[in-house]
Amino acid sequence: MRALVLTGPGKAEVQEVEPPVAAPGQVVVDVERAGVCGTDMELFTGEMSYLHTGRSWYPLRPGHEWCGRVTDVGEGVDAGWLGRRVTGDTMLGCGHCERCRAGRHHVCAELSEIGISLGRSGALAERLAVPATALHALPDSMDLTLGALVEPGGNALRAVHGAGLRPGERLLILGTGTIGLLAALFARSQGIEVHLLGRDLDGLRLARSLGFTGTWTRPSLPELRWDAVIDASNAPELPALALDLVEPAGRVVYIGLAGTPSTLDTRALLLKDVTAVGILGGSAGLAGTIAAYADGSVDARPLVAATVGLAETADILAGRRPADAGPGPKIHIDPRR
Template identity: 85%
Template sequence: MTRALVLTGPGEAEVQEVEPPVAAPGEVVVDVERAGVCGTDVELFTGHMSYLSTGRSRYPLRPGHEWCGRVTAAGEGVDPAWLGRRVTGDTMLGCGHCARCRAGRHHVCAELAEIGISRGRPGALAEQVALPVTALHRLPDTVDPALGALVEPGGNALRAVRGAALDPGERLLVLGTGTIGLLAALFARAQGVEVHLMGRDDEGLRLAADLGFTGAWTRASLPALPWHAVIDASNAPGLPALALDLVEPAGRLVYIGLARSPSTLDTRDLVLKDVTAVGILGGSAGLAGAIAAYADGSVDARPLVAATVGLADTAGVLAGRRPGGAGPKIHIDPRR
């Protein structure tokens, strides 16, 4: 048997002894070194995740999609060279056969399964996880477990920065100072972009300042500068419209945050300002780039991790008990 966190109903989670995963044909089993707790995991725990109402996700559910570990078993058809390698993996598992998958857009496959989120695919808040070998990404030795478990959110953030399509020296405003907002700021800065962030209050901006961002503002203090692109990495329903109001004409908007209630904006402003708006779902196309940036040291995301705790502490974290420092991310070491 192996241990895994199981969500049994809204607000109910416990560590259970479960049958260990088996490496099916084309799949591997990974011993998990580190896993991150994401806002999606919290929504699955509280019952607020929309997938629960549509039936795409259902209890009992085993969450966890930000992770790294070591391959310990390989199924039929898998190159045995994967055994023993440190890896992370893509959350998004497409069917592999449809036109979207064949075009490299498996993250929007109509039959998409998401590890630890949807269609019953067990996640990595566990001692072991199984997944297709095609979803694996090898981790260099310079990417430690903390960085390895930040690859998935890093891939999302890097895709947002690519969506902003800025040249070095141009100015980016990031709305939100959670994990994705701070990661986007780090990746953009590494590319020579002038980065500013807007948070809710001075306390929320403290980590941004500690990371060396001098342009860290609240809405009240935000200067009237030309913002060549704006990334909305918040969960506030009013900020998508604010992003459109703030961005320069002919600039770019990137929407990666999701609010619980609908956001509205005036598309007349979008047209009359000749603004390009980009939506980002998933980190699939950004995972390799995130690994490369972590490996070469151009982005160090480890200060975002407030604490690393054991699997038995995960339910408390999901319920809002946050140990450690000021970082937005809590990591789980399932071996504890």
């Protein structure tokens, strides 16, 4: 089968590789759509921290935002999965430690991540092997674009839950990338008043087209009460800004990752009685994301700018957008093309 392989920093190619086999407890999925994430781009450039700590290494087959149909099941797997459209959890725990048993498998000490760490092959390929325990069924009525947006949606939904707001309360989101916009869509669907802070007016244009009127740059940001702030950016200075802006006794949610360390003054955290929440992975938000997409309360499709074939993925990883791409931050890959 064909698969995208990262062979070194800045090097990616489509190779013919052996197709996966469904081992006991696993299924094989024919991948119908996969998303390119900032993590994939950092793995491509060599900037991803895992490459420096030994959790990831080259050659590497990326891709962790995906949907497809189950075409084979291994020993011990319910045959009812055959033919079903599915997506899956990226975060794979050992399944038997205390954290996994408590539902916190995303922080398992033996965690591996599909398409990211410990040699787990990813979904930028024609087929993918996945533990059946990681599967989430998708309604046949859900299109491929939404199916491949479940994983980032799970992250964004967890961030909104972490903000702990009630309908009518005010949320400020720092960043207008995929996660920031998804968080805005989920928060709005829950009756929360949503505002977004972007780098420039061009970056806020898509947010306005989605119906968000509270779109600001730093100079134009009004002095309002921000009941919670979500930092969905990759700017190292914005975590401190989130803490500075949030209402005393409010909540700050950190889901963005900067390429360099960020500095927070914990005295401000304490003296403002602020709750800080870190979000790693979308595991606990996947089911809720599927439900919101299925009932139409959240439509994330405008976030996808273009869908291209597997051979064009290296260009996307290098930051080159298709000439006919729309304004959305997300590019999807159809491995069958």
